[in-house]
Amino acid sequence: MTIDFLIKSAISKAFKVAFDAELTIAEIALQETRKEFVGSHTFVTFPFARMSKKSPEETGRVLGEYLVQSKVEIKSFNVVKGFLNIELSDVVWLNLFAAILDTPNYGIHPPANKKVLVEFSSPNTNKPLHLGHLRNNFLGHSISQILTANGYEVSMSNLVNDRGIHICKSMLAYVRYGNGETPKSSQLKGDHLAGKYYVKFDQEYKKETEELILQGMEAEQAKKKAPILLEAQEMLQKWEANDPEVIALWKQMNGWVYAGFNESYQTMGIQFDKYYYESETYLLGKDIVEEGLEKGVFFKKDDGSVWVDLTDEGMDEKLVLRADGTSVYITQDMGTADLKYADFKFEKSVYVVGNEQDYHFKVLFSILKKLGRTYAGGLYHLSYGMVDLPSGKMKSREGTVVDADDLMQEMFDTAEQHTKELGKVEGFDETEAKELYRKLGLGALKFYLLRVDPKKRILFNPQESVEFQGFTAPFIQYTFARISSILRRAKQLEIDANSGIIKNQNQLAAEEIDLIKVIADYPAKIFLAGENMDPSLVAQYIYDLAKEYNRFYTVHSIFKEQDSQVMAMRVALSNQVAITIESAMLLLGIEVPERM
């Protein structure tokens, strides 16, 4: 029986006995007691004053007296206005803690045979990953871990945008100005090499446009008639016609880019179960257009174009097939949705995509519902805000983009610098030290991007992101490293910290109860983070846990404690905090070092 249930059923009974009123357990909500008051659980009596026919204060007092008298588990109560605060006896907390110690994989819900597909990253193959991708990747990876912890069988997929006019732009610039450069010949990562020529294209395009304007052409016209652009369009047509030369070049350059991406993903600690390529999916969805016409979901206009009318749901009419019979973005997405369902038979399918596409996904999901897709109810757009810089928005053409590889390297360097200043890496060999800097630097970056609500836009302050104090990953990692040191010592001293010893005690200090409370919260936090698709809840939680432990640590000594049972209990408490920190940080994709 859980503590919540015990209190609720007692309250329900109290209503019956004291007020002759019927209040079911389901109607009773408990909340956490605020820190400044005594107790752990709070029942708000305002809404029930009418039922008890007494004032909220009096209602609380009567209930409190009944609870203390009838339940040994309840130690005391106090009433502040309409709030009944309930304090539990130490034994309840000790038993709860002992039960947690005996739970393997504490906090992780067992597999429930539910499948979910999480799609994220989705880069274009014409330029390297940037800061925006990092938020996307970290979010996608983290939410996958969180859903796994909630019992889902998770697959991670990446839909690569590997075709289209923008890809031809970098290809064309390479043909014109590349001189046969390769990643090997220039020691440049493949994605950066492609990006270099994408930028080059844009420069040439601007130059040619300006020349046409000087020759007297209208600006609008010149933008469409620049020779380099026409040539890129021609290249796209050749690509679609399967021209061997263009295809060969495309394969070669994309190959370089993939090698570059893989390196970046590896640095991030991210892997995908399945890759989808737009070159293989961009023709999908046309049969669905036929199906929609037959079902009367879509309609055809006089010019032959096909549309869907969503005005009844407060949206517009939306084109799903051009007059010339070619498909558009959403056609392809309909087809891909079917394909993904056929591949994975998921219950949930999550799209991690920026919030500028909110409308697109609303439309897509609505169409799939209208078409009667059984899986449509499980589709979810994990929408996230943009990453801004103090200087404003990132713009690739203005060179204000923060490159993902550069940024990660910078974080590693900063971690190295911080660590060396403190001189804490004696006894580390070269590889161990490097690994530590990676854990610290990447952890700081991931935490910085995951600690805020995904829906909100982030202001990325480079100075702040490398901070190692306050609400940061290194603060938590430090707490973990310090506990690890305590546990090493405990092992040396051969302190046996099993749950049996805990049960033999009957007293706890306030800081110990506070710590057990936070630990006990972990499973519910994982659940909430999964329900809300929000890793920031986990980040907040770990920070609270680490802070609570540090508070405990300064007040209570472990190895100087005279009572060996209390000492063992504190070791067990430390151990459980370490386990929970490690487990929760992994949900954010962050590793914790045992020494730093």
Add this chain to the structure above:
RNA sequence: GCACCCGUAGUUCAAUUGGAUAGAAUUUCAGAUUCCGGUUCUGAUGGUUGGGGGUUCGAAUCCCUUCGGGUGCACCA
């Protein structure tokens, strides 16, 4: 113009989804260690929750209005 999202200490973010005196971090200042790691801990300073109205026992949260910022409104992806 229409649609959607967001406005909370100087700054960056929270607020148990309608609950108590709106909390953290950071900055500045003042303090704590015979100790298991000082990248730690305690305290102080800082708020008309953009403005106005409403709903109710109770509003940062819900409704209306107004101001400010962002995004989307391609037969692009």
